[in-house]
Amino acid sequence: MNIYSYFEKAYKSNPGNLALFVKDAGYSYKQIYDYAAQIAVSVDAGKSSFTGLLAHRSVLAFAGVLGILRSGNAYVPLNPGFPPERLAFMIEFPEMETIIVEERYLQVLEKILKLINKKFRLVFTGMTESELDLPFLHGHTVIAADTPVNSGKALHKSVQSEFSDHYAYMLFTSGSTGKPKAVAVKHKNVMCYVENMNNMNSFSSSDRFSNTFDLTFDLSVHDMFVSWSNGASLYCIPEDALMAPAKFVRNHELTCWFSVPSLANVMDRFRMLKPGTFPNIRYSLFCGEPLKESLAEKWQKAAPNSILKNIYGPAETTIGISEYEYQPGKRKSANGILSIGKIFSGNKSKIVDEHLNEVNTGQTGELLLCGKQVVEKYWNNHEKTAGAFVDIKQEKWYKTGDLVKADDEDDLFFMGRKDFQVKIQGNRVELNEIDFVISQFLKNDNVLTIFLQKDEYSSMLVACINDDPENEIKQTTEIINECKKKLPAYMVPESIVFLESFPQNKNGKTDRNKLTEIVRSKLL
Amino acid sequence: MKPEEIKSKLFKLMQPRLQRLGIQESDIDEHESLLGQGVFDSMAFIEFITQMEEEFDIEMDFEEMDASDFTSVSQLINIINSFLS
Numbered sequence: 001m002n003i004y005s006y007f008e009k010a011y012k013s014n015p016g017n018l019a020l021f022v023k024d025a026g027y028s029y030k031q032i033y034d035y036a037a038q039i040a041v042s043v044d045a046g047k048s049s050f051t052g053l054l055a056h057r058s059v060l061a062f063a064g065v066l067g068i069l070r071s072g073n074a075y076v077p078l079n080p081g082f083p084p085e086r087l088a089f090m091i092e093f094p095e096m097e098t099i100i101v102e103e104r105y106l107q108v109l110e111k112i113l114k115l116i117n118k119k120f121r122l123v124f125t126g127m128t129e130s131e132l133d134l135p136f137l138h139g140h141t142v143i144a145a146d147t148p149v150n151s152g153k154a155l156h157k158s159v160q161s162e163f164s165d166h167y168a169y170m171l172f173t174s175g176s177t178g179k180p181k182a183v184a185v186k187h188k189n190v191m192c193y194v195e196n197m198n199n200m201n202s203f204s205s206s207d208r209f210s211n212t213f214d215l216t217f218d219l220s221v222h223d224m225f226v227s228w229s230n231g232a233s234l235y236c237i238p239e240d241a242l243m244a245p246a247k248f249v250r251n252h253e254l255t256c257w258f259s260v261p262s263l264a265n266v267m268d269r270f271r272m273l274k275p276g277t278f279p280n281i282r283y284s285l286f287c288g289e290p291l292k293e294s295l296a297e298k299w300q301k302a303a304p305n306s307i308l309k310n311i312y313g314p315a316e317t318t319i320g321i322s323e324y325e326y327q328p329g330k331r332k333s334a335n336g337i338l339s340i341g342k343i344f345s346g347n348k349s350k351i352v353d354e355h356l357n358e359v360n361t362g363q364t365g366e367l368l369l370c371g372k373q374v375v376e377k378y379w380n381n382h383e384k385t386a387g388a389f390v391d392i393k394q395e396k397w398y399k400t401g402d403l404v405k406a407d408d409e410d411d412l413f414f415m416g417r418k419d420f421q422v423k424i425q426g427n428r429v430e431l432n433e434i435d436f437v438i439s440q441f442l443k444n445d446n447v448l449t450i451f452l453q454k455d456e457y458s459s460m461l462v463a464c465i466n467d468d469p470e471n472e473i474k475q476t477t478e479i480i481n482e483c484k485k486k487l488p489a490y491m492v493p494e495s496i497v498f499l500e501s502f503p504q505n506k507n508g509k510t511d512r513n514k515l516t517e518i519v520r521s522k523l524l
Numbered sequence: 525m526k527p528e529e530i531k532s533k534l535f536k537l538m539q540p541r542l543q544r545l546g547i548q549e550s551d552i553d554e555h556e557s558l559l560g561q562g563v564f565d566s567m568a569f570i571e572f573i574t575q576m577e578e579e580f581d582i583e584m585d586f587e588e589m590d591a592s593d594f595t596s597v598s599q600l601i602n603i604i605n606s607f608l609s
Contacts, residue, residue, distance in 0.1 A: 244591045
C-alpha cells in the first residue's frame with residue numbers, strides 16, 4: 001500500500017466521478033488518472049528520490065503530485081511565488097534531479113536555473129518539443145510528458161505498490177538560524193493519518209472537499225488524500241477567491257470545509273458568517289492556529305448542519321495528530337482558545353518539564369509526541385534533529401515546542417510557545433529567521449523582529465533595529481527588498497523601526513514585551 | 525461624492541504602499557485587479573479594504589460577492605458610490 005493507491009482504488013470503482021475541480025473546470029478520476037500516468041513515466045521511476053513540482057493551483061499541480069507518487073518518488077512542492085533564492089535552496093537541499101514545471105512559470109524556472117550550477121530533468125505538459133526549444137533550457141533534459149508516445153507507455157507501465165516505507169513528500173518549515181528545515185514524510189505516516197480521519201468521520205464519495213491550502217502546507221495533503229480515499233471531489237478555491245470564499249462555497253455546494261482559523265476570521269470580518277449561510281457543509285475542520293471559542297461559535301451558526309472540529313499538529317507529526325469536537329452545549333477552552341482534544345490512535349503524547357519529567361495533570365509543560373505519524377528527524381540536519389528529537393526508553397519522541405496542559409479527561413489545551421515561533425495565516429514563522437536575514441544584510445546583530453497584534457483581525461511583523469534612527473528612511477526599502485529576496489511574502493516585515501536603544505530587563509537581555517509596547521505606541 | 529474624489533481618496537490610502545513598492549500612480553490600470561498588478565497580496569488587500577471602510581464609513585459585505593468583483597480601482601469606486609448615494 002501507499003497513498004497513491006487510495007486514488008487508484010477510487011478510480012477503479014468510479015472512474016467517471018469528479019476527482020478535481022480547479023480553475024473553472026472539472027476532471028474525472030479517469031482524466032486525472034491518465035494525466036498522472038503520463039507524468040509518472042516521464043519522471044525517472046524506480047529510485048525513491050525527491051522530485052520538484054513547480055506548479056500552483058492548477059490541474060498539473062494535483063496530477064503532478066499523483067504522478068510523482070505513482071512513479072515511486074516523493075514530491076517537493078515549489079511555490080512559484082517564493083523568492084528564487086529560496087526555491088533554489090529547496091531544490092538543491094534534497095539533491096533533486098527532476099522538476100515538473102507548469103508552463104506559466106517558465107520565467108520563474110529561468111531565474112532559479114541561473115542560481116544553480118546543475119543540469120536537471122525538466123518535465124512539461126501542454127507544450128511541444130519545439131516550443132520548449134528555449135536557450136535557457138539547453139543542456140537540460142527536457143521532456144514533453146503528454147506526447148502520444150508517452151501515453152502508450154503510460155498505459156502499459158505497471159505500478160510498484162509496496163513503498164509504504166518510502167518518502168511521500170518533503171516540506172520546508174521556518175528555521176531559527178536562517179535556513180528552513182526540511183521535513184520528509186513517509187507514505188506510512190500519511191496512511192496512519194488518513195485512516196484515523198476516515199475512522200473518526202463518515203465521509204462519502206458524494207462529499208465535496210474544499211482546498212484552501214497551498215501544496216507547501218501539509219494540510220493540503222489532507223485535502224487531497226482524505227477526499228480521494230473516499231472517492232469524493234476536491235474543489236480548489238482560486239487564490240483570489242480566498243479573500244471572499246462564501247460565494248464559491250455556496251455555488252459549488254461544498255460539504256467538507258478545512259482551513260486555518262484566520263481565513264474564517266477574515267470571513268467573519270467581511271460579514272460572510274451570517275447564521276445559516278452554509279447549510280450544505282457537513283464537516284468544518286480547522287487547523288494550523290489556535291481556534292478561538294468565539295469564532296467557532298460564529299462558524300457553527302453559519303454552518304449549522306456541520307460537525308466542527310479543531311485539529312492540531314505540526315508538520316513533523318504529519319498533518320494533524322489530535323482533534324477536539326466542538327459541542328455548543330459542553331465546550332472546553334482555556335483563555336478563550338478551544339481545546340485541541342485527544343491524540344490520534346497509533347500515536348501517544350506526554351507533557352514534560354525542562355528535564356523531560358512528566359508534569360501533573362493540569363500543569364503546563366512542553367508537548368512531546370511519538371508514534372506512527374511522527375517523523376524521525378529533519379532531513380540532513382543533525383543539529384536541528386538533535387535539538388528537536390529525543391530518545392526516551394528506545395522510542396523516538398518529537399519535542400513540539402508547544403506548551404500545553406491536559407485536563408482529567410485527557411483533553412489537551414494549547415497554552416503558548418516555548419520559543420519565538422509565531423503563526424501567520426497558519427504558516428510557522430521563526431522570528432529569528434527574519435532577524436538572521438536582516439542581521440546578515442546590515443552586518444548588525446542587534447535586530448529583533450516582533451509580532452504585533454493590531455486588533456482582533458490583523459497583526460503585523462515589525463523588524464526593530466538597534467541603530468541610529470536617522471538611517472531608518474534611507475534603509476527601510478533596502479531591508480524590505482532584501483527580505484523579499486530571501487523570505488516568503490508572509491515573512492516579510494511590514495514595518496522597520498530603528499531605535500537608539502533596546503529596552504533591557506533585569507538580566508541585561510532585551511525585553512521583548514517592553515520593545516513591543518514601544519513599537520506599538522510608535523506605529524499604532 | 526464624485527467618482528474622481530473617491531478615486532483620489534483611494535490613491536491616498538494606497539500611497540504608503542505604492543511608495544514602499546516603488547509603483548507610480550500612473551502605472552496602475554484602473555480596470556485591472558490590484559492583486560494581479562502586484563500592488564497587494566490577499567492579506568494586504570484585506571487590510572486595505574479595512575482602511576477603506578473606515579475612510580468612507582461603509583461596511584463591505586462579501587457574502588454575495590466573488591473576489592473578482594472588487595479588486596480593481598474602478599470596481600471599488602462603484603461599490604463605494606453605491607454606499608454613498
